[in-house]
Amino acid sequence: MTMHLAGYDPGPRRRNGLATIREDIHLHIAAADARAAVSDPTAYRAWLPESMGNYQADSEGLRVDLELPGRTETMSVRRAATDDQREVLYRLDQGGAIEELVWGLHSEGQRECHITIEIAYRPASGFVGGAMETLMHRPQRTQAIRDLLWNLKRDLEGPREEADQSE
Numbered sequence: 001m002t003m004h005l006a007g008y009d010p011g012p013r014r015r016n017g018l019a020t021i022r023e024d025i026h027l028h029i030a031a032a033d034a035r036a037a038v039s040d041p042t043a044y045r046a047w048l049p050e051s052m053g054n055y056q057a058d059s060e061g062l063r064v065d066l067e068l069p070g071r072t073e074t075m076s077v078r079r080a081a082t083d084d085q086r087e088v089l090y091r092l093d094q095g096g097a098i099e100e101l102v103w104g105l106h107s108e109g110q111r112e113c114h115i116t117i118e119i120a121y122r123p124a125s126g127f128v129g130g131a132m133e134t135l136m137h138r139p140q141r142t143q144a145i146r147d148l149l150w151n152l153k154r155d156l157e158g159p160r161e162e163a164d165q166s167e
Helices: 031-038 041-047 126-166
Strands: 013-015 018-027 052-058 061-068 071-080 087-092 098-109 112-121
Touching: 018 098, 018 126, 031 098, 031 112, 031 126, 041 052, 041 061, 041 126, 061 126, 071 098, 112 126
Parallel strands: none
Antiparallel strands: 013 018, 018 112, 052 061, 061 071, 071 087, 087 098, 098 112
């Protein structure tokens, strides 16, 4: 999976029974600094929204639970190899609903970059599961990803902006 295709499609996509969510954000830091941050799963704790708990991480992967109405989804992923230097890829490790987590990093200047995150997950199935996915789970899952991105932005930009203002 690559996130470097032209255009941005926020709509749901499906592949091999998996649904995907893709969100992005602009950061006022160097792409190398952003890559270093998303490459360190132990740093994720500071970015997790309230809906994500039971966090465990080491230098190569993480495990976290996402609380949804009537359902808790576990994300247990480990770093995987990728040929694209603009990506940081994590794949399913010890089960859970999240099959893949990919960070795409796009340099837009010396201290500017764009980060895209895409998750591929197994949505709930059946009539009730499908209805819950459409009405509640997908929107809340998407909001959790957006909250994570905003927390990442605040964490990575905050100290730099304060340091820049003091100079």
